[in-house]
Amino acid sequence: MAAENTVHLVPAQPADVDVVADLWVELVRDQRTHGSELLGAANRAVVRDSFAQAAVAGELLLARESDDLLGFVSFSLDHGRYERERTRGTVTNLFVVPERRGEGIGSRLLDAAERALHGAGATTITLEAMAENERARAFYRTRGYAPHRVTYTKDVETVDPDGTAGENDDDGAPDGG
Template sequence: MPPADIDIERATTDDLEAVADAWVRLARNQANHGSHVLADPNRETMLATLGAYQVDGGLLVARDRETVVGFASVTVERGSLALDCTRGLLSNLYVEPEYRGRGIGTALLEAAEDELRGRGVDICTLEAMAENESARRFYRQAGYDSFRIGFERTL
């Protein structure tokens, strides 16, 4: 349950610019944890991607009155391989730093899971940077277990 002054709801088209700006801040922060994704050069691409999530109903925002203070994006996995379950993907979850520690991230995660559950999803997957211990701790506390480990090497 979010704090009383925060609403979690589906994003509108009017929210897209604010969410894209928040995504840029998220991507900038992820660079501190080893991400290779460039924030500013990818803003317009992510604006279009977030727009697709919004049209599909998979873009959620945390709102303090009229201000977007966090967001989550989800989709049902539609791969080419047959699976023994229906898998959903939480591709982004972000809360503005000054709003953290108030349960907003947990409320966004729960709303994202509810959205996926409503679409018939059995398992929610997500990724966190290996060096982002606070994100990994957050997801572990929410009941997520690691199931795949990625490796990289500079050539």
């Protein structure tokens, strides 16, 4: 746990958002090895603007060691259109540079985001991980997170063009979706 003594968690400042956006591009590069379709460089400007807003709102924390940025976490309280039983906070991004993973930096960043969201009124916290990223999923499970919702995808090329596939199938699928 050497990282505990030398790594400091600090709120991001507007001047930090360019380097955080660069780390986000690295995060996306890693996610693409697990099936993500996001394009890091193509979305960098939009994400940079989002991080600038998060920095101003206090919803972007950095893990620093001296002048080195080792990771970040972004989060927000949900203000969606739907009324919910619980107030939900969301961890939108959590990233630690690969060479420093396993040192507890990600846990410290997640702890800090959870505390901030709880302080803002969240009673539950959500986050996402790529289905194929077993390391991330295992990390979140050890932190008490459990799957809540599953997203299914299908390539359009596999859609039956005449709409007859499955008409007489008894595949056990519920009627009406």
